[in-house]
Amino acid sequence: MKLTELIQKLNLSVRSAKMHLDREVAGGYASDLLSDVLANSKEGDLWITLQIHQNIVGVASMKDLAGIILVNNREPEPETLEKAEIEKLPIMVTEMPTFELVGRLYSLGIVGTK
């Protein structure tokens, strides 16, 4: 499923890289530990986290993730957005907590393992 479709279906607000939402989402990974994401997420995954500092952009671009969704209405720090624009990495926010968001994603066909 395309990122644009998920954004519309889950009513996500896009905070960065608005011109780069065409990407296909391969799967999902939810974690707040950066090393865990580096170890276990896969290329094209959507990453669900509550971390908002700029290192999340580094981790996501290391792994070529499709984008990051911040939960619980958390807003990315200004430096995070700056980096995300440079890396052309979409960051989205939602008022949903992780459990709710992952459930919705799963029912839309975004799964964690292939």
Next chain:
Amino acid sequence: MTPDNKISRIQELVYEIRIGEVMKRNVITISPQTNMSELRKILREKRISGAPVMDGDEMVGIISIEDFIKWLADREHDCPISEKMSKDVQTLYADEPLTQAVNKFERYGFGRFVVIDHQSRRLLGIITKGDIVEGLLKKLEVDHYKEEEEVYRRRVEHFFEDILADKVVLLFQYDVAGHDFKRAGEGASRLKASLKRLGLDPQVVRRVAIATYEAEMNMVIYTDGGKIRVRVEPHGIFVKVADSGPGIPDIQKVLQPGYSTAPEWVRNLGFGAGMGLNNILKCASKMDLKSVVGKGTQVYIRIDTKDGAMSETN
């Protein structure tokens, strides 16, 4: 690229891109019973210039800011929207190429068109000239970005062809400042971009980048900084990450998954979970860790190009 080329690319794109790709999907609709006097508030709050008028599931017309201005200018009494809306609604299909929309905008001079599904004829979205421009710019930017990367790649390929030697080795060095979380990971990011441009296998590039990132993070968290040195050879990539202290007292302990001496504030950022060295081990074909307390630590990472096919996860 000459300006003439750009124009022909746009002409190409208006046939390539489908209306459904650029239209806005979250359509705000208005009921026919809404009063004209309420229209301004709706348009302003939703930041739109017009909306389809829906009577239940059926589209009965379209109302726009032009209709509102005309109503104001005529100084008529308040009335339901259904009396002032355009009843002859021109529609476009989501699977039609953009050129259809361009033609219709020219022919009718309307500000927006309703987009419906070809088969079910259900309302799918709404399209304005702005959406068309945005859609075209987006595609052109993607084209431009691809072109840029292509130029870099070709430049690097030529660079290698021009060098006459039995063996070519590339060396990169990145300086890492300790305790600087703002810049943490920059070395690994820059390394990744450079290796990508060399045309190396994406899987190999990712392994090198992750292993280097973790080693760089350790340096940022625990030391006053150091250097990342990377040697690129045809059969493999060698990364050496070295700092000048404080050193690790018990190497066996730090290699245990989950063992960490990271302070609380570092853990709150999502680091220091005791997974870093294990991640390096997973990515590397070989890893070596040397440390002397008071002197410093060196991490040696080798990633063989032939291991590229293996995924970096698991």
